[in-house]
Amino acid sequence: MDIVQSLGTVALFQCFSDEALASFVKEGGITLVHFCKDQLVAVQGELCTTLDVVLEGSLSLQSIDDDGNVFKARVLEAGEIWGATLLFSRCNHYPMQVVCDRACSIVRLKKSLVLSLCTKNREFLVGLLQIISDRAHELGLTLTKRNEQTLRQSLLDYLTQLSLQQGSNTILLPTSKKELADRLGFARTSLSREFSNLQSEGILRFRGRSVQLHISSRT
Structure with missing residues (x-):
């Protein structure tokens, strides 16, 4: 180098x-x-x-x-x-x-x-x-x-920022969920549970590292 x-x-x-x-x-x-x-x-x-x-x-x-x-x-x-x-x-x-x-x-x-x-x-x-x-x-x-901030607030803020950066409501997470949990300062199990809750409420859909954020559902 x-x-x-x-x-x-x-x-x-x-x-x-x-x-x-x-x-x-x-x-x-x-x-x-x-x-x-x-x-x-x-x-x-x-x-x-x-x-x-x-x-x-x-x-x-x-x-x-x-x-x-x-x-x-x-x-x-x-x-x-x-x-x-x-x-x-x-x-x-x-x-x-x-x-x-x-x-x-x-x-x-x-x-x-x-x-x-x-x-x-x-x-x-x-x-x-x-x-x-x-x-x-x-x-x-x-x-x-x-x-x-609660875990939900921290997670949604992070996903919204990624959406702006990537120019799309369909987001590709740059890290694993374990690394994301570490970055947000919460346990991985808590993060996984919150992802599932948000999906059940129709706020987002996720599969692997792909997340589709439904902005209209957050209002």
Whole structure:
């Protein structure tokens, strides 16, 4: 994998030339690492020392409650960045574990390099601050929804968003129902029961990962 070419496709790094990115790699400020599916990338409580960019595959930030239920606070796909909100914090330990959902390649930037880029390139600094602000806002919304929304509300909101993204009322779920349950923060059995209830009420029909959402039935 060409690190320079891959980083050049990520919005945060498009303010640098290929030559500049190549020099960062040559100086040892950037490294490429690979993880297999289900491999633990970071342990809860571990010190965050790098800014990481997902080049391929996907990761998830997860917490596990006392009953063993997994909640995926965020799923990170190719092109996304994490560690930005922790790297320069006085509380720079991972609050959740980071797990590889699909085999992935990650570029890691040392803290010293990130600091240098912020002082030398205003566009990079503004981009990083924007990412930090967006993450803080998204986390607040996620926690609010988790505390206030029922499983039905969370599921219908998610399906509606997918419908908008895919431009159709017939939706193809991008994950298994087990992964979806983890992402919404509910048990898989509860999610399956809610799918069945919604189908019985005529709000949707599902078969495997295909879901036909009847928008008119939700009014």
